[in-house]
Amino acid sequence: MLIGLSxxxxxxxxxxxxxxxxxxxxxxxxxxxxxxxxxDKVYRYKILVAILALVLGVFRLLSWIIY
Known part of the structure; x- marks a missing residue:
């Protein structure tokens, strides 16, 4: 759960x-x-990393809740 929140x-x-x-x-x-x-490309990369971290966090929390 802490990993998902982080x-x-x-x-x-x-x-x-x-x-x-x-x-x-x-x-x-x-x-x-x-x-x-x-x-520029750096801005797009940072936003992509932010979206990826958000998705990973949400799936990690859902996994913790389900199991």
Whole structure:
């Protein structure tokens, strides 16, 4: 179960760090979507890895629940 959850958390972190910035505004930390995204091969590879990690995590959790 922990492996499945870690895969899901990993996919969320990869997607989040790739598409959002953490900015300080008036002493508060705010997530802002990046304005200029370069959608090159590295970006596509990171998104593909995030999707793969999410799918593996979901199947791992389903496997743990079923068995």
């Amino acid at each position: 895969f899901i958390i990993l996919s969320v972190l990869i997607y989040g760090f790739e598409n959002y910035d953490l900015i300080d505004e008036d002493g508060l930390r705010v997530l802002r979507k990046k304005d200029k995204l370069e959608k």
